[in-house]
Amino acid sequence: MRFGLHVSIGKGLTKAVEAATILGCDCFQIFAGNPRGWKRKPLDPSEVEEFKKKLKSSGLRPVVVHLSYLPNPASDDPELYEKSILAIGEDYRRAIELGADYFVVHPGRVGKGKNMEEGILRVATGIRKVLSVVQGNTLFLLENQAGAGTEIARSFSEMERILREINRPERMGVCLDTCHAFAAGYNLSSQEGIDELLSEVDETIGFSSIPLMHLNDAVGEVGSHLDRHASIGEGKIGKEGFGLLLSDPRVHQLAGILETPRTSDDDDLRNLAILRELFRGGEK
Numbered sequence: 001m002r003f004g005l006h007v008s009i010g011k012g013l014t015k016a017v018e019a020a021t022i023l024g025c026d027c028f029q030i031f032a033g034n035p036r037g038w039k040r041k042p043l044d045p046s047e048v049e050e051f052k053k054k055l056k057s058s059g060l061r062p063v064v065v066h067l068s069y070l071p072n073p074a075s076d077d078p079e080l081y082e083k084s085i086l087a088i089g090e091d092y093r094r095a096i097e098l099g100a101d102y103f104v105v106h107p108g109r110v111g112k113g114k115n116m117e118e119g120i121l122r123v124a125t126g127i128r129k130v131l132s133v134v135q136g137n138t139l140f141l142l143e144n145q146a147g148a149g150t151e152i153a154r155s156f157s158e159m160e161r162i163l164r165e166i167n168r169p170e171r172m173g174v175c176l177d178t179c180h181a182f183a184a185g186y187n188l189s190s191q192e193g194i195d196e197l198l199s200e201v202d203e204t205i206g207f208s209s210i211p212l213m214h215l216n217d218a219v220g221e222v223g224s225h226l227d228r229h230a231s232i233g234e235g236k237i238g239k240e241g242f243g244l245l246l247s248d249p250r251v252h253q254l255a256g257i258l259e260t261p262r263t264s265d266d267d268d269l270r271n272l273a274i275l276r277e278l279f280r281g282g283e284k
């Protein structure tokens with residue numbers, strides 16, 4: 001398996017490639033701009049060129065661009081919805097410009113007391129629109145969510161429903177986040193829970209739709225719907241859970257990206273080392 005980290009673009013795009021290399025990543029993820037802002041300055045063409053050059057010589061693959069935090073493509077507020085679809089299109093365009101392999105999007109939340117089915121249809125309509133306007137080879141991935149409040153795509157059968165509604169399988173896929181799945185009710189700390197998750201994936205979207213995992217331990221209990229990431233082994237999934245998951249051949253063709261808490265590079269280095277050790281342990 002290839003393992004990597006979410007790295008900052010705070011010091012520039014090429015610095016992100018350097019950081020991923022120094023930290024010993026095989027692959028990495030970035031935001032395409034300020035994750036807490038709507039505004040995007042156009043990318044500087046010379047910086048894009050430099051990024052791609054660095055990337056090529058680094059051998060890092062896959063490269064993942066994650067959508068910023070603010071867009072909510074399931075929103076029933078027309079203004080927020082339109083803004084969200086435009087922002088998704090904009091970040092997707094940037095991901096393509098950067099030559100990213102995958103673009104990861106959270107399907108969002110519907111709003112208290114609102115119809116979940118209508119939310120699913122809004123997401124599907126919005127994404128279909130983005131895919132018709134923005135062309136490129138970067139695969140558009142939806143990420144499973146923890147299911148807090150009215151978040152959609154907490155289960156893989158619901159994910160399948162959304163993908164079927166969008167109906168662009170050649171451009172779409174799924175990113176499986178372990179913390180979100182655990183918080184949504186799949187007990188990844190046990191073999192039984194892992195089997196439940198992987199069989200559901202197999203029977204719904206299928207493993208061919210999942211090129212990528214976000215490997216995060218979970219602060220909250222199973223089924224808590226709490227989207228808070230913990231370092232590997234320091235959360236409720238635990239080292240044993242990750243060891244069991246990574247020893248399952250069904251996930252071996254996937255890339256795994258960490259989005260775990262960090263105060264310094266040491267945290268990233270430790271989390272990466274633990275994952276690799278657990279993976280090697282499972283191969284024996």
Ligand SMILES: [Zn+2]
Nearest residue numbers: 143177214259
């Ligand atoms: Zn994630």
Ligand SMILES: [Zn+2]
Nearest residue numbers: 179180227228
């Ligand atoms: Zn999360």
